[in-house]
Amino acid sequence: xxxxxxxxxxxxxxxxxxxxxxxxxxxxxxxxxxxxxxxxxxxxxxxxxxxxxxxxxxxxxxxxxxxxxxxxxxxxxxxxxxxxxxxxxxxxxxxxxxxxxxxxxxxxxxxxxxxxxxxxxxxxxxxxxxxxxxxxxxxxxxxxxxxxxxxxxxxxxxxxxxxxxxxxxxxxxxxxxxxxxxxxxxxxxxxxxxxxxxxxxxxxxxxxxxxxxxxxxxxxxxxxxxxxxxxxxxxxxxxxxxxxxxxxxxxxxxxxxxxxxxxxxxxxxxxxxxxxxxxxxxxxxxxxxxxxxxxxxxxxxxxxxxxxxxxxxxxxxxxxxxxxxxxxxxxxxxxxxxxxxxxxxxxxxxxxxxxxxxxxxx
Amino acid sequence: xxxxxxxxxxxxxxxxxxxxxxxxxxxxxxxxxxxxxxxxxxxxxxxxxxxxxxxxxxxxxxxxxxxxxxxxxxxxxxxxxxxxxxxxxxxxxxxxxxxxxxxxxxxxxxxxxxxxxxxxxxxxxxxxxxxxxxxxxxxxxxxxxxxxxxxxxxxxxxxxxxxxxxxxxxxxxxxxxxxxxxxxxxxxxxxxxxxxxxxxxxxxxxxxxxxxxxxxxxxxxxxxxxxxxxxxxxxxxxxxxxxxxxxxxxxxxxxxxxxxxxxxxxxxxxxxxxxxxxxxxxxxxxxxxxxxxxxxxxxxxxxxxxxxxxxxxxxxxxxxxxxxxxxxxxxxxxxxxxxxxxxxxxxxxxxxxxxxxxxxxx
Numbered sequence: 035x036x037x038x039x040x041x042x043x044x045x046x047x048x049x050x051x052x053x054x055x056x057x058x059x060x061x062x063x064x065x066x067x068x069x070x071x072x073x074x075x076x077x078x079x080x081x082x083x084x085x086x087x088x089x090x091x092x093x094x095x096x097x098x099x100x101x102x103x104x105x106x107x108x109x110x111x112x113x114x115x116x117x118x119x120x121x122x123x124x125x126x127x128x129x130x131x132x133x134x135x136x137x138x139x140x141x142x143x144x145x146x147x148x149x150x151x152x153x154x155x156x157x158x159x160x161x162x163x164x165x166x167x168x169x170x171x172x173x174x175x176x177x178x179x180x181x182x183x184x185x186x187x188x189x190x191x192x193x194x195x196x197x198x199x200x201x202x203x204x205x206x207x208x209x210x211x212x213x214x215x216x217x218x219x220x221x222x223x224x225x226x227x228x229x230x231x232x233x234x235x236x237x238x239x240x241x242x243x244x245x246x247x248x249x250x251x252x253x254x255x256x257x258x259x260x261x262x263x264x265x266x267x268x269x270x271x272x273x274x275x276x277x278x279x280x281x282x283x284x285x286x287x288x289x290x291x292x293x294x295x296x297x298x299x300x301x302x303x304x305x306x307x308x309x310x311x312x313x314x315x316x317x318x319x320x321x322x323x324x325x326x327x328x329x330x331x332x333x334x335x336x337x338x339x340x341x342x343x344x345x346x347x348x349x350x351x352x353x354x355x356x357x358x359x360x361x362x363x364x365x366x367x368x369x370x371x372x373x374x375x376x377x378x379x380x381x382x383x384x385x386x387x388x389x390x391x392x393x394x395x396x
Numbered sequence: 397x398x399x400x401x402x403x404x405x406x407x408x409x410x411x412x413x414x415x416x417x418x419x420x421x422x423x424x425x426x427x428x429x430x431x432x433x434x435x436x437x438x439x440x441x442x443x444x445x446x447x448x449x450x451x452x453x454x455x456x457x458x459x460x461x462x463x464x465x466x467x468x469x470x471x472x473x474x475x476x477x478x479x480x481x482x483x484x485x486x487x488x489x490x491x492x493x494x495x496x497x498x499x500x501x502x503x504x505x506x507x508x509x510x511x512x513x514x515x516x517x518x519x520x521x522x523x524x525x526x527x528x529x530x531x532x533x534x535x536x537x538x539x540x541x542x543x544x545x546x547x548x549x550x551x552x553x554x555x556x557x558x559x560x561x562x563x564x565x566x567x568x569x570x571x572x573x574x575x576x577x578x579x580x581x582x583x584x585x586x587x588x589x590x591x592x593x594x595x596x597x598x599x600x601x602x603x604x605x606x607x608x609x610x611x612x613x614x615x616x617x618x619x620x621x622x623x624x625x626x627x628x629x630x631x632x633x634x635x636x637x638x639x640x641x642x643x644x645x646x647x648x649x650x651x652x653x654x655x656x657x658x659x660x661x662x663x664x665x666x667x668x669x670x671x672x673x674x675x676x677x678x679x680x681x682x683x684x685x686x687x688x689x690x691x692x693x694x695x696x697x698x699x700x701x702x703x704x705x706x707x708x709x710x711x712x713x714x715x716x717x718x719x720x721x722x723x724x725x726x727x728x729x730x731x732x733x734x735x736x737x738x739x740x741x742x743x744x745x746x747x748x749x750x751x752x753x754x755x756x757x758x
Binding site for chain 1: 568604739
């Protein structure tokens, strides 16, 4: 959490000038600070991470079908359907849980496919090199949902710099947050300009409307909170890293627990801590652990269950109805994410890790 | 503007509890306060007034065609197209500039029409009685865009209580604001429940996703700002009323100026001050006045120009391409809205009114 006086210091000028939104100086400042941190060209702030996907998809001219993964939060696929697109769900890699480049390649002969949406699951990068190769050779734009990512690097390069654009979430639960908020990150001037117009109702100038747009703007209140949070980021991250280290040390000993790995080459991602627990005799051990943790007041998450490929309100909007996604189905029954935020003390982390093991062994 | 210490007093508990969004106690409190003020059953806070229209349209099961007005801000029609609906634009009433009930009735034989979206332009109510009669007899849901409305009443009843739902905007420029924000107001438990689910990704419970949804939530930061603004509302409105009175007194004398009227029976709406200036020899006097005001640092608005019925990026998404909307076209060339906010002193208002007359007479 940021210091209250730091937040107020950032916000006070906006109250004085009565300029509370519409690309005011505070959000412009935050955009610059984040662009510097990510070593990227453009960070375009928007209302939240879901709106970021809607706007980025429009900015990249996604039409009809978009290849994506079912192993993600409802928002990624939901944003596509919300704006009338038709998601094509393909399977994920068994280890890293990110969209499988082979599976993506296998569906690209359909001329209606106009875009690819990869998701960096729990902050673990997609196989960005393989996906870039496919995207480039087929000339199909590549968008990444980086809601689980902040300033992590992959092979020395900020992860948000891969693909034609990356969407980010600054939701309250993220390591960096603006209460509600998000961004579209891109190195393309053209894409960034389109995002700016799309998030402001399609208005290009006082007398000209060049796109069909919405209100996707972040208010100065949220941007000021973001600036204050940037100043508190080091502390938030130190705490998260300590918690991750404790979880790792304690839980890696248990033979039934598989800690979801990071792709080698990734540095600085501590957005989520995800473990996998086996399905035994048809019953997911994960579900048992989830419930027992809840009974002692620990709120873990069954990320991502139910799997979007099996959620009828979603699939009824897709032209394809049956999906061959065994890795995703399995992960959906096995993964549990543990509490991870800056308010967790070392003793809490030890208590949680021990509670997880007790629940498994009980 | 609210007092800084009042805002911080409302926000402090959220920082303490780390609960910054997802229907926290501050937004719940603001929803109750607003529902009380509007004498309505449900006020459901969302990210902004455009998202409010998207979500309300889905909650009311709008499909395919929706009858609406071209004489509105880009957001009303844009929100419909954004989610894949097909707006049918009909003309407005000559005097009050709101959607014409006769024009609405004339297009309802098309079976694809699934909803009506009226706009209370500049806070002037639509002919809600005639529209309700049409909506009821044809069983087509009626949504109002109340972005220009706050707690005004019409024939003694809060205006937001007409129709199946009303969307509101709490954008920074409104008399009541949350920086960015909006709401869906309804007296239907079912519609309100659907809004709550749609704005939270379609998630009904931990294990159940019952709709395709998005993130339409307001953060606790914005809600706290709203609570503080409610406390400053009396002052904001007194100032606006004084400014309106000065504009009215000074400008009603000028024979070329028509002040856009309020529908009789309306009380308490001072969201906008709109005047009409004639088109002379094919040249809109309004445009000349707009430019001359700008030259002396006064920023009036050509609301609503360009007219959505003539904006190609919008009409290309509509199945109908040519619209018979003479009243809307004329208003689009004649209307100018003058600056109106709580920061305008009486002498500023007199200066602006005089500048308008000078620009006309010059």
